[in-house]
Amino acid sequence: EAGVAQSPRYKIIEKRQSVAFWCNPISGHATLYWYQQILGQGPKLLIQFQNNGVVDDSQLPKDRFSAERLKGVDSTLKIQPAKLEDSxxxxxxxxxxxxxxxxxxxxxxxxxxVL
Amino acid sequence: SQQGEEDPQALSIQEGENATMNCSYKTSINNLQWYRQNSGRGLVHLILIRSNEREKHSGRLRVTLDTSKKSSSLLITASRAADTASYFCAIFGRSNDMRFGAGTRLTVKP
Structure with a gap:
């Protein structure tokens, strides 16, 4: 069984630029989560999807972060514009x-x- | 936010010794989960314990849950160098929210 796939693995951008991340969950999994993990800290839940509906996005900085899961399968997370603290x-x-x-x-x- | 809080923040032991990590939380939970993260890698699920359970075992791992004290412990017996990692508790609360603690960094010296 293939695991959760993410791309890219690494990204370097300058502040105020935009960036997007892609995720393909395990086949048949209804729920998808995006977490942010700052160095030395635990993962912080940004958004949780159940199929293509949002269950929890209370910790997503909605002024700059957005996420979608249009067909209930893969998902993208976008940051626009990026700040240094998004590293x-x-x-x-x-x-x-x-x-x-x-x-x-x-x-x-x-x-x-983010530089 | 009912984030779990792990204790200690860091733990260093010799191979063969037991390692105990604790997690405390503040509100009611549906379940509590423990994850391991090796340096620079993704998280791996270890054990899920439900609010009506008191103890679970998986190989060398033993997890206890005391809902009256709002705390859980993870015991790794006969530790190995390969157990060196960060260990996180994750709280799944009554509001269907999932929150991770800051983790315990375990170092097992050969």
């Missing part, structure tokens, strides 16, 4: 049904550096 690893995870009742499977992450 972090962006992790995507998926689970079969969601609602936190099951194991989340994580992708390798995208490491973003």
């Amino acid at each position: 972090a690893v962006y992790l995507c995870a998926s689970s079969l049904q969601g609602w936190g009742q099951e194991t989340q499977y994580f992708g390798p992450g995208t490491r973003l550096l």
Whole structure:
């Protein structure tokens, strides 16, 4: 079974530029999560999708971050414009049904550096 | 936000010793999960314990949950150098929200 795929693996941009990350969850998984992990900290949930609907986006900085999961499968997370403090690893995870009742499977992450 | 708080922040032990990490939280939960993250890699799920469970085992891992004290512990027995990683507890709350703690960094010396 293929795992959660993310791309790119690394990205370096200058502040005020835009960037987008892509995630393809495990086939058949209804729930998809985007996390931000700043160095030395735990993952912070940005947004949770159940199929293509948003379940929780309370910690997403909506003035600059956006995410979509149009067909209930893969997802993109965008930052526009980026700030220095956005430097972090962006992790995507998926689970079969969601609602936190099951194991989340994580992708390798995208490491973003904003200069 | 009912983020879990791990204790200690860092732990260094010798191979073969046991390692215990603790997680405390503030509100009611549906379940609590433990994850491991090796340096520079993604997170791997270890154990999920539900609010009505008190103890679970998986190989060398033992997790306990005390809902009256709002705390959980992860015990790794007979540790190995390969157990060196950061360990995170994740709280799944009654509001269907998922929050991770800051983690415990475990170093197992050979």
